[in-house]
Amino acid sequence: MLVRQGALFVGIDSLNIDDTEDLSRPAHTKLLGAGIPICEHMTNLAAVPLSGGRLHAVPIAWVGGASFPVRAYVIV
Numbered sequence: 001m002l003v004r005q006g007a008l009f010v011g012i013d014s015l016n017i018d019d020t021e022d023l024s025r026p027a028h029t030k031l032l033g034a035g036i037p038i039c040e041h042m043t044n045l046a047a048v049p050l051s052g053g054r055l056h057a058v059p060i061a062w063v064g065g066a067s068f069p070v071r072a073y074v075i076v
Contacts, residue, residue, distance in 0.1 A: 003034045009055065011039045013073070039072055048074050 001008055010031055017027045018037055031038055039057055057072040
């Protein structure tokens with residue numbers, strides 16, 4: 001649904017957007033395959049306005065790995 005609706009970015013407030021027991025990782029496969037970045041482990045998402053905010057998700061300088069930490073925040 002997120003791919004069909006044209007999502008540009010997906011943020012989630014849990015450990016993983018996929019069931020960690022499902023090694024096929026369907027959400028990661030579909031979203032990343034469509035060029036949609038995923039940010040997991042986010043907090044306080046209820047405070048983000050539905051419109052008018054600007055998300056910054058700044059990665060640290062790190063080469064390699066399948067995932068990497070970011071400093072994510074919204075400017076309202």
